[in-house]
Amino acid sequence: MFSSSSGGSLSPEEGIASLNKLLFPHVELITPNFLEASRLVKQVGLLSESQAAMAVACLDLGPKAVLVKGGHCSGEECVDFLATNDGERLAYSHKRIPGGSKVRGTGCRLASAIACFQAKGFELKESVGEACEYLAGYISGRMDCS
Numbered sequence: 001m002f003s004s005s006s007g008g009s010l011s012p013e014e015g016i017a018s019l020n021k022l023l024f025p026h027v028e029l030i031t032p033n034f035l036e037a038s039r040l041v042k043q044v045g046l047l048s049e050s051q052a053a054m055a056v057a058c059l060d061l062g063p064k065a066v067l068v069k070g071g072h073c074s075g076e077e078c079v080d081f082l083a084t085n086d087g088e089r090l091a092y093s094h095k096r097i098p099g100g101s102k103v104r105g106t107g108c109r110l111a112s113a114i115a116c117f118q119a120k121g122f123e124l125k126e127s128v129g130e131a132c133e134y135l136a137g138y139i140s141g142r143m144d145c146s
Contacts, residue, residue: 016040025062029124031111032058033069052091055083067114067128069107078136082128090125092132110135 016039024030032040037054040061051068058066065084080092113131114124122130 020061027063029065029067029111029114030058030061030063031067031069031107031114033107037066037068051079051081052083052089055081056089059083059085065124069110080128080132082125084124088125090128092129094132094136106135106139109138 020040034051034054037051037058041054041057051070055066055068058068063085065082065088067080067082070079070081076096077093078096082088082090082092110131113134114127117127117130118124
C-alpha cells in the first residue's frame with residue numbers, strides 16, 4: 001500500500017492523509033500489513049503493538065473493515081487479523097512458510113483474491129479465509145520452485 005516489495009516509498013505523508021480523509025470512509029476493506037497499519041494509526045495519533053488493536057484503530061479511519069496482515073511479523077504462525085465496524089474480530093492463522101516473506105506481490109494477490117471470493121458471493125469473513133488459504137498455497141508453490 002505504501003511501499004513496494006523492494007522497500008521504496010510509494011506515498012508521502014500527504015498522500016496517506018488524503019487516503020484517510022477522502023478514500024477510506026468509502027471503502028469496504030483495507031488490507032495493510034502491520035507496518036502500514038502502524039503508519040496509518042500514527043496519522044490519527046494512535047500507537048499500538050497489537051495487530052488486533054491496530055486493526056480496530058484503523059477502523060477509525062472510516063473503512064467498514066480492516067485486515068492487518070501478519071506475514072512480515074515474527075513467530076511460527078502467520079496471523080492476519082480482521083476487524084469490522086459491526087464488532088466482528090477474527091484471526092486467520094496458519095503455519096509460517098520459511099522464506100515466504102521473500103515472495104513479491106503477495107499483498108496485492110491477497111486483496112485481489114478477497115475481491116474474487118466476494119464476487120463469487122462469499123461473505124467478507126469467508127472471503128478473507130479462502131483468500132488466506134489460497135495465498136498460503138501460492139507462497140508454498142513459489143517456494144518449491146525456488
